[in-house]
Amino acid sequence: MNPLWHKVHWSSFIIHNHILLQSPNIISSNCSCFISTLSVTNPIQGHIRNGKINHARQLFDQNPTSRDTVTWNSIITYYIKHNQMQYAHNLFDQMPKRDIVSWNIMLSGFNKTNNPHKLHQLFLQMNRAGEIPNHFTFSIIISGFINTFNVLVPQLHGLILHLGLHSNVFVGSALMRGYTRLKDCEALHRVFDDVVVKDVSTWNALVVGYMELGFTVEAQMTFNKMPDVNIISWTSLVNGYIKNGKINQARSIFDNMPQKNVVTWTAMIKGYAQNDNYIDAINLFVSMLESATRPNHFTYSTLLDACAGCSMFLLGNQLHSCILKTGLLCEVVVSTSLIDMYMKCGDIEVALCVFESMEKKNTVSWNSVIGGCARHGLAKRALCEFEKMIESGAKPDNVTYINLLSACVHGGLVEEGERHFKLMGMRYGIKAEMKHYSCMVDLYGKSGEIEKAEKLVKEMPFEPDVGVWGALLTACGLHSCYEVANGVENLARDHPTIYSMLVKLHGEKGEWSRAIEMRNKMMETGARKQKAGSRTEFVHGVT
């Protein structure tokens, strides 16, 4: 029995379950039978195709004559497909003779396991070995470099032109993705033109590229000109409009689509949720269930995110029961969103319970639990979870440290905070960003160490933002440091929040003329009285 069951309302199962149960599981095609009837010349490859790796290895290890390059490659491919990169790499290193396919298989392995540094190293090693890259090589490495070594795209493009591989569809769409990331619209279009025989993916890459760069009109025109469109083209269009803030246009495309899949539905739901339109997000989810489209882990994650955003505890709870039923709790994105939802709805106990029950945790999961504890004032617990995170081998990132430092602020743990602030760069190479500085200023400020706070603001490698100035001014108010506050007045950029704080400070000091002056400045900078609202229709169990 899952320990979480007792936490979930049984009534939750009533909702939508009839629809979930109706979806039949039709994935039962039996491909392996078909493959096993094929005649294969090499018995080792036959065993691999039938999934009998041990038989294959036995033959391979016993008969040196059977070990041609294709066989080596087949075995390495098998290991990569079964997530055994280390085995694959060992075999690759032992190969007496490698061909271009061997290199490409290994490169593809590093790409699939999301290891851009190893991918890069192997590519350099391949060049040193004198192997000439082909169109497979380029499509693999460009897509693998997209997040880390994207600066190399123009250089690789040069090499591609030199080798005459620019007209290949796969190379073309990989390059287009690369140039989209580099925000080079001209190059994007040039690569598109160079692909002689374009297919639907090439066109899709152009639509996505234009959308990413903010050219919605060009994207739409491209879509209209497309000789063939598929569901991905439509979804890219919907998603592009959402990314450009044109949610109504996205919806109109969405409504006119000839068919939709789970990705399309999820993209549209996310569009609403991101724009704080939670009602439409949920309504759309209900329509999705009615259309018999089965939600996947991204859909649930998106919906839980919406619940977290407006503290919809009951719906979050119901979603939890659906997730348990569909077996999607094992997905890291789902359980992480679930933790965040429970934390933001105030149920720390269940949030921690979900977290403890997770088999696989990643940096984001640790971040949400550390952040949740920090927000609820459980500073010691947050620090403790951080220690456990390090012990588990997970790597902290910038968000981890924002959460950790804010835990220190809540707990008034100045020394701890100082220590972590130093260690984050020294041990983990994480550069301190604006938010880390504002945490530190807040930490010093709240504990009365105004000089240290002021010194840090002066020493910051970039212009402080409202958050940093706000933290400093709050400290001035708390500890009646009017001199420092006067200094801030001359330095802080025009911002209603800053002036509003200064009004309060001058008022407390009894300097009414200065207070009025600040109030006028505040109004000039566009301050508006906020509409009061409890949003009672959403709030359940918020602390």
Add this chain to the structure above:
DNA sequence: GTGGTTTATC
């Protein structure tokens, strides 16, 4: 025996 397009949690 190798490759490209849509949703992705803090």
